[in-house]
Amino acid sequence: MTDTDLRTMTIERDFAHQPEKLWRALTQPHLIADWLMQNDFVPALGHKFQLRGEWGGVLDCEVRAIEPQRRLSYTWTFANDDPAYALDSVVTFTLTPSATGTRLRVEQSGFRPDQKQAYGGAHAGWKEFLGKLDTLLTNL
Template identity: 30%
Template sequence: MSLDIQQALGAIGEPTRFRIMELLGERAMTVGEVADALGALQPQTTKHLQALAAAGVIEVHKLGRRRVANLNRDTFGELAGYLDGLARRNPDDAALESYERAIAVEAAADAGTAAVRTLHFERSFASSPDKVWRAWTDPERAATWWAPRHFAVQAFEIAPHVGAPIRLVLREGRSDTYRSAGQVTAVDPGRRLVFSLAPLDAEGQPLFTAVHTVTIDGAGPTLLRLTIEVSDVHREAASAVAGLDIGWSQLLDALQEALADDS
């Protein structure tokens, strides 16, 4: 029978049963010994032992007239494996910690609307420059990667023409949506794309100005460089600005995966 993790943890979580577990961790004990150690009546102790046994946490061995309780080591092995899995860090842990620190720094800086922040990213791809270019400028292709972890693209509009509007709607969960807008300002087909794109507030106004410059170098492995210049930052935009670094790092990871899938 497979272990019911929740039942086992629930049984252990009750204070008296937790103490019984600690006692049996030291050595096997008769029901009477457990009752004496707890300072409890034997019928009450028996009920706790029965609950622990039903959850698979302990075993009660019938040895003639004696009843000896002992920890079920296999159960604790399964619990240890389960908890060890929960203890392992994953990319979300570092991302959330980094994002929280970045928000605190951005909020504390309060540098005003005149400050300019510049971010630089660089990635190398095995795919051809043409595939990388289409991944940025074909809205259907771009929608496959243009979303950070745990978000999905609900709507996306882009075209490699000067003046073309860019519209991005990201969905988080079932109902939360986040809108961004901008436009293409310069195009050198296959080599360079410049566009503005920034999240919008509840009234549809950009929270800051962000000019993105994408350059693609096809000499050897395809090298992509992305520079983002951020200015005109609203006071309430700290979290949005702070999220640019980690957000675009995740986007470029997603781009790398999408291009690898194409290959």
């Protein structure tokens, strides 16, 4: 299988908040825990960390790119004995200032063609996470 066989899930959302505020929510562990998952994130290139879901699963991650208030990318790996549920992907957040705040683009790449359920689950999951992120930003 080549990289061209892999699928990418993309979702965009406009937030009525400046990039600086959104960046804080993407990079401060206690804020990440409020909208995404419990974690030991550090905003440093190469930092290895874990995201721990309420469902008991653990994602192994590593920061791949960090451009303050512009772009954050990290691996998103879920090991599972069943290959249909194992996932080796990359999540990238891109922030673009807009007239009303910030447009956030989330891309999760690396879904194999046989992972239709994981792909659909990621799309639904990111919509839910971004809803929680919007609530958090409004309350900050």
